[in-house]
Amino acid sequence: EKGVVFGSPLTEEGIAQVSQLIEYLHKNLRAEGLFRVPGNSIRQQILKDALNSGTDIDLDSGEFHSNDVATLLKVFLGELPEPLLTHKHFHAHLKIADLTLFDEKGNKTSTPDKERQIEALQLLFLILPAPNRSLLKLLLDLLYQTAKKQDKNKMSAHNLALMFAPHILWPRNVTANDLQENITKLNNGVTFMIKHSQKLFKAPVYIRECARLHYLGSRAHTSKDDLDLLTSSGSKELQPLKSQKRSRLDSCHQEETQQRTEEALKELFHHVHNMPDSAKKKKLIRQFNKHPTALTPGSDVPTSPAPRRTRSRSFSGLIKRKVLGTPVILERKSRDTTPEPVRVSKENVQLLQKCGSPAHMSQAKLKSLEGQKEGSCRRMRARLLSKDASSL
8 A cells, every 4th residue: 555655646745755864865975876876675665654643753863874765765756656757748858859969949059058948847847846946946956965975975966867767757667768869858857957957946037027017907916936927047138128127126116115105194094084173183283283294185084273473662763763764674784685786866866956966977976975865864763762762
């Protein structure tokens, strides 16, 4: 009878159990012949039963060897009802292997186009079932790290591909003779996956741009976990488009934030307006009056009137208004303005005519006469001030 984990369709619960094996192997990558040298069959059966029953396993206790764990991981992958890369995608992987032999126009080439193959695998991995994609990412990352330690464990990416291609890519119920013509392609394909595993679980650049346009149009918040939408390293031609779309997205977020703020203020205002008359209500209304811009349109809370400027009622101010007959405001205004140049008034002209002076009198003489007139006016005002002061 099939157990809970081994031989069952792939589930998240099964991945959680098997991930214990992967975590242990990450800490024991230096074992020579890892994934190639078989472990002890008795220990493997004990470990398999423990995983099927869901009991807690302490792999660091020393009871199991790294070769036991590595072999059991291959057994788990081989007993899945279908390979990890699925039957449906088998022929697609055969086509992807040929991408390194032909260019975009279909002409045979001796220069492999790795970028085309990476992009094709990225698209293919995007449409895998979620459990398959999760476990495949964990597995390829483990094999990538194992190949980096090949100076210790003697397991290169190609050697690892020979061990795992039958378990994750070959169709079930077929033999090596059935795949004789395609074995090399399949092995090379898995080797390529191991070497470039750090790039294969990102979406192609144009897919990210389409996703960003969709999120921008729907004004949805972007997530850092979904295809790394905002931190993608696209081509130089897409950089101006990215900055423009990012600014538009920021403006949309600002509009949404402002709209939510206005709605919250409106709700707060109505709540205060419906409160019973109390000191607290008056205090809140005064706070609204201090910040009229925070009120929503249509609110009828009266704003406090601007304070009026009171006139000076000092003794000297009364005397000036009585003598000069003009308000103090005009006097202040005259102080602020720059003095105009001295001009010959009509009264000065009449005074000159009475004195018999010629019409073409010099400008200096006219200025002196103007000064004499102002002096006489000041003396007259002083006499009036003294009389008013004595009467008061």
